[in-house]
Amino acid sequence: MRRVGRSFFEDCTMDQKLSYACDPNSPASEGYGSRMLVASNNTVLDWRDYFDHHTLPPSRRNPSKWPHFSSNYRKVVAKYSDQMNALAEKLLGLMSESLGLPSSCIKDAVGEFYQNITVSYYPPCPQPELTLGLQSHSDMGAITLLIQDDVGGLEVWKDGEWIFVNPLHDGIFVILADQTEVITNGQYKSAPHRAITNAQNARLSVSTFHDPAKTKVLSPAFEPPKYHQVKYGDYVLSWYSKGPEGKRNIDALLL
Ligand SMILES: O=C(O)CCC(=O)C(=O)O
Numbered sequence: 522m523r524r525v526g527r528s529f530f531e532d533c534t535m536d537q538k539l540s541y542a543c544d545p546n547s548p549a550s551e552g553y554g555s556r557m558l559v560a561s562n563n564t565v566l567d568w569r570d571y572f573d574h575h576t577l578p579p580s581r582r583n584p585s586k587w588p589h590f591s592s593n594y595r596k597v598v599a600k601y602s603d604q605m606n607a608l609a610e611k612l613l614g615l616m617s618e619s620l621g622l623p624s625s626c627i628k629d630a631v632g633e634f635y636q637n638i639t640v641s642y643y644p645p646c647p648q649p650e651l652t653l654g655l656q657s658h659s660d661m662g663a664i665t666l667l668i669q670d671d672v673g674g675l676e677v678w679k680d681g682e683w684i685f686v687n688p689l690h691d692g693i694f695v696i697l698a699d700q701t702e703v704i705t706n707g708q709y710k711s712a713p714h715r716a717i718t719n720a721q722n723a724r725l726s727v728s729t730f731h732d733p734a735k736t737k738v739l740s741p742a743f744e745p746p747k748y749h750q751v752k753y754g755d756y757v758l759s760w761y762s763k764g765p766e767g768k769r770n771i772d773a774l775l776l
């Protein structure tokens with residue numbers, strides 16, 4: 522997956538990339554784009570190019586919208602999507618059991634996965650201290666599975682400081698997202714994270730997001746609830762209108 526992702530960003534001409542351009546006016550639209558996140562005061566521009574693939578449910582999967590320049594690109598993305606889907610479901614099952622719930626509990630609360638695969642490409646940045654690759658945020662959905670190359674740049678906010686995530690070549694980094702925090706009533710917390718840049722090396726990461734349907738209503742599976750119930754589509758709209766900074770969107774749901 523890393524190899525085909527890298528080939529798109531490094532071997533294709535700008536015209537080839539732009540032939541798959543996403544719609545810049547529609548959040549999370551499928552295709553190639555730059556700098557998705559802009560801070561609410563419009564000042565922060567992320568130092569990032571990306572390609573977003575809509576991969577699940579099967580009705581959203583249309584490989585003709587994915588690059589064809591590398592011969593097996595579409596096959597690799599489809600297979601990777603299926604494998605990440607199975608892993609995400611398994612992990613949510615183990616988390617449910619760890620809380621004394623039936624193993625299907627969190628997955629049932631999320632419903633059918635809406636899965637997006639985003640390949641992020643961070644070119645070397647001449648002045649890395651002036652910008653971020655991707656500003657601080659927590660992911661909106663249920664669970665994100667991330668792989669990165671050996672350059673490194675992902676940081677997670679823990680105990681009041683940013684912790685650098687050492688790249689593990691064969692490791693998959695699990696990032697819990699906001700709806701898992703709601704469903705587990707805060708027993709599992711979503712993790713604020715960001716990507717920093719560096720002046721020397723381009724960096725690649727692949728995030729596979731597993732989200733509820735926009736129509737799904739999420740609420741805590743435990744009493745007394747600590748979070749308001751929320752329709753996922755409303756949550757996404759508010760995330761994009763207020764900006765992602767840190768965890769302020771999920772904090773707004775606290776009772
Ligand atoms: O590039 C990374 O390591 C982080 C990517 C990320 O957080 C995201 O795509 O939501």
Ligand SMILES: [Fe+2]
Nearest residue numbers: 658659660714
């Ligand atoms: Fe993220």
